[in-house]
Every structure is written in structure tokens, then in C-alpha cells.
Amino acid sequence: MNRPTLHTLALSLLTTAAFADGAFYGDPPDATHPWAIHDMNRAQPMRVEPGTFSSQEKPGMPPSDAIILFGGKPEEIEKWQADKNPAEPTKWEVKDGVLQCVPGSGYVRTKEEFSDCQLHLEWSAPSKVEGNSQGRGNSGVFLMGQVEVQVLDNYNNPSYPDGMASSIYGINPPLANPLRAPGEWQTYDIIFRRPIFKDGVELDPGYITVFVNGVLTQDHTPLEGGGGHMRRSKPRAFPDQGPLKLQDHGNPVRYRNIWYRPLPKRAIEGGEASHMSEAATAAKRAEIAKNIREDAAKLEGNAKMLRLFESICYEANADAQEFALTAVKDFAAAMKAVPADKIEAQKGEILHVTKALRYLTQFKFLPEDLAAKQELEAIIKANDWEPKPKKK
Numbered sequence: 001m002n003r004p005t006l007h008t009l010a011l012s013l014l015t016t017a018a019f020a021d022g023a024f025y026g027d028p029p030d031a032t033h034p035w036a037i038h039d040m041n042r043a044q045p046m047r048v049e050p051g052t053f054s055s056q057e058k059p060g061m062p063p064s065d066a067i068i069l070f071g072g073k074p075e076e077i078e079k080w081q082a083d084k085n086p087a088e089p090t091k092w093e094v095k096d097g098v099l100q101c102v103p104g105s106g107y108v109r110t111k112e113e114f115s116d117c118q119l120h121l122e123w124s125a126p127s128k129v130e131g132n133s134q135g136r137g138n139s140g141v142f143l144m145g146q147v148e149v150q151v152l153d154n155y156n157n158p159s160y161p162d163g164m165a166s167s168i169y170g171i172n173p174p175l176a177n178p179l180r181a182p183g184e185w186q187t188y189d190i191i192f193r194r195p196i197f198k199d200g201v202e203l204d205p206g207y208i209t210v211f212v213n214g215v216l217t218q219d220h221t222p223l224e225g226g227g228g229h230m231r232r233s234k235p236r237a238f239p240d241q242g243p244l245k246l247q248d249h250g251n252p253v254r255y256r257n258i259w260y261r262p263l264p265k266r267a268i269e270g271g272e273a274s275h276m277s278e279a280a281t282a283a284k285r286a287e288i289a290k291n292i293r294e295d296a297a298k299l300e301g302n303a304k305m306l307r308l309f310e311s312i313c314y315e316a317n318a319d320a321q322e323f324a325l326t327a328v329k330d331f332a333a334a335m336k337a338v339p340a341d342k343i344e345a346q347k348g349e350i351l352h353v354t355k356a357l358r359y360l361t362q363f364k365f366l367p368e369d370l371a372a373k374q375e376l377e378a379i380i381k382a383n384d385w386e387p388k389p390k391k392k
């Protein structure tokens with residue numbers, strides 16, 4: 001057998017084993033982790049059809065679950081309003097699939113309000129270069145209307161670093177300057193998490209991560225209150241939601257392909273994560289155990305027994321444990337009664353159940369001296385069924 005075949009075979013065996021075993025596989029839940037390692041009781045990740053990347057000529061397609069704020073259609077201007085006087089329609093213009101700032105018309109903002117998000121947008125500074133430093137191709141992306149990711153034509157245009165393109169304005173300079181020439185499209189991909197306060201105490205400062213034209217420029221930068229012009233901001237609570245605002249700084253900056261995906265709650269605000277508080281972990285473990293018990297109720301025989309044993313890895317439950325212990329006692333007794341020349345047919349099931357019992361005793365969900373386990377182990381030993389370690 002050549003090497004690639006061996007490798008492929010080993011991989012397929014591993015995958016099959018992981019699937020076939022499911023439960024009783026990785027380390028069990030603990031006080032701050034509601035799931036086992038490699039836990040099949042976890043929900044599968046939500047399916048999202050990916051979009052396509054943009055070219056200079058053509059904006060890409062957003063992913064399937066994106067909420068489109070501006071996709072190039074003239075009627076999408078209805079999703080935006082003047083910031084100063086929301087009753088008035090904005091004077092920003094949609095032309096050739098592009099949303100353009102009309103200098104002097106004021107900021108524009110979305111009617112929709114949202115908070116934590118993955119935000120994508122593309123912008124283009126005027127190709128006719130005018131002004132310098134903060135005066136050249138200035139606009140800005142205000143997340144929740146609270147914190148500015150700077151939009152500025154910094155192509156061959158130095159300025160104060162904490163005010164350059166993709167800086168968190170007044171807070172943190174970009175890690176790099178990957179801008180294209182003015183007139184070309186620049187892409188911003190932003191991951192935004194608002195600050196979280198409880199009773200005036202900061203639980204999470206909030207963060208922004210930014211990629212500019214695919215290059216990381218903000219790496220989980222803490223918000224420190226959101227920044228601003230000249231004055232140092234202090235950590236503060238944001239509202240629960242806010243509009244996305246785009247800045248009118250007197251330059252006809254153009255935008256296209258603006259969409260976002262809301263992000264799930266963080267553990268600190270009641271969301272799910274691998275690592276959670278003890279209280280949240282206990283509640284989640286109880287929920288998982290309940291779901292497993294409900295699933296077990298639809299099963300029969302050893303499948304039901306093993307599912308009930310699985311449930312006690314998440315939450316102790318006297319009824320589930322008693323039912324499963326009785327079932328495994330009966331199973332061991334039945335196996336003991338199988339004549340020696342017929343026992344081979346039971347090999348798979350005996351190994352399967354014993355593997356579960358080894359896990360449950362190893363992690364102290366059941367006592368090590370469980371009689372049913374000892375009986376099944378004795379059958380395995382007598383028949384020399386223990387898989388041998390492979391010779392290297």
C-alpha cells in the first residue's frame with residue numbers, strides 16, 4: 001500500500017469513528033463549558049451562501065443573509081435620511097449605482113437601527129485630487145452614529161495617524177495604509193461590538209476590527225468611549241441600537257455595496273459561547289440534558305439507554321439514571337447468558353456499550369465498580385476483543 005492510500009484510509013477511519021461514536025467521545029462539560037469537546041448536541045452552524053468579491057468595475061454579491069443598506073438601486077435612497085432633520089429626504093444622490101455625498105448637505109443615516117455587526121462597504125475618493133491632510137476625500141463611517149471609522153484619501157497624503165483612513169478617529173491609527181489611488185474603490189470590512197455596561201460598570205469596552213482592501217488595519221481595537229475630534233473620550237455606554245451614519249466633510253465621496261450582518265450576542269449579554277459563566281453554563285447544561293431526555297423518549301433498547309446516560313453528563317437526573325442503570329444491568333445479564341459460540345454476534349454492541357460505561361466511570365458520572373461494566377469487561381477479556389495498539 002502506498003502512503004497516500006494509507007493516509008486517506010486513516011483519515012476516513014478517524015472521521016467514521018468520530019461520527020459513529022458521537023457521545024462519550026471528548027472531554028465532558030464542566031462548570032464553565034456547557035458542551036463536551038466535539039459535542040454533536042451542539043447546533044450545526046447556520047448555512048450562509050457566500051457572496052462574491054468586488055472588482056473595480058463591479059460590486060460583488062453580498063452573502064445570502066446580509067441586510068442590504070445600499071446595493072445600487074435608486075429607490076434604496078429610501079433607506080436613508082438626512083441626519084440633522086430626518087423628516088427631510090437626504091440630499092445625497094444616487095447616480096450610476098453609487099451613493100454620493102453632496103457637500104454641504106450634512107451627514108446621511110440609515111432609517112434602520114442596529115448594533116453589533118459585520119459591516120461591508122466600499123468607497124471612492126474624488127479622482128480630482130484637492131486639498132491635503134484631513135481636507136482630501138474626507139468622509140466617515142459612524143457605527144451606531146457613535147464612533148467613526150475614518151474615510152479619507154490618504155494615498156500619498158499624510159495626516160495625523162489617529163485620523164487617517166480606517167483609524168478609529170481620535171482613538172487608534174490603522175496598522176497599515178493599504179489604500180488604492182483616489183477614484184478607485186476601497187473596501188472596508190468592519191467587525192463592530194458596542195460597549196456593554198451594567199449598572200454603570202463596564203463589562204466589555206466594545207471593539208472594532210477593520211480590513212481595508214483585505215488588509216487588517218484595526219485588530220480588535222477597544223473603543224474607549226468612541227473617540228472624536230481633539231478631546232480624549234472616556235469609556236461610556238452606547239444605546240442598544242443606532243443608525244449607520246456616513247459623514248459629509250465637504251468632499252463628494254462615493255459609496256457602494258453597503259450591507260451588514262447582525263452578530264450574535266456575546267456570552268456577557270446572555271449569548272452562547274464555548275466558555276460561559278457558571279450560572280449560564282448550568283442553565284445551558286440543563287437545557288441540553290432536557291433535549292437529550294426528550295430525544296431518548298422516542299428511542300428503544302440500548303439506544304434509549306445510552307442517550308439517557310448521555311444526558312447525565314450534562315445534568316444529574318435520578319429518573320434518567322435509574323432507567324439507564326436498570327437497562328444496562330439487564331443488558332449485561334443478557335450478554336452473560338449468551339452461549340460462547342453465539343457471543344461473536346454481540347461483539348459490536350458489547351464494545352459500544354462498554355465504551356460508554358468506560359467514559360461515564362472515567363469522568364465519575366457512574367461509580368468505577370459498576371457491576372454491569374465489570375461483567376461486560378469480563379466478556380471482552382475472555383474473547384480477546386480489546387483492540388490492540390497498532391505497531392508503528
Ligand code: MG
Binds near residue numbers: 140
Ligand atoms: Mg471623517
